Amino acid sequence: MKSTKRESDEHFLEESVQVYLRFSDGRWVLDRPTLDGAPLDSVLTGGASNSECECGDPAGCERARAVADQAPLPNAEDLYALLLEALA
Secondary structure: OOOOHHHHHHHHOEEEEOOOOOEEEEEEEOOHOOOOOOOOOEOOOOHHHHHHHOOOOHHHHHHHHHHHHHOOOOOOOHHHHHHHHHEE
16 A cells, blocks of 8 residues: 655644734624635745754755645635634
8 A cells, every 4th residue: 555645744844824804893803805715825925934843854844845835825714624623
């Protein structure tokens, strides 16, 4: 049986997304750009970060980071599912 493990699974990669809020009727609500179905905006200027990876393979880690940068960031619905999974 062939392994389905990807090289990126062996590295610690991080990304951060921006969720736009606006103040309405005395409380914070999600703003339309967050809910448009498009991938959320990254707050990192250089794409995914591998600065915390301790793999000892800088070239492999950079290749994994490049692969991660090609994957679309989650949209609001995807983020909701990720939060539900993490908080369950």
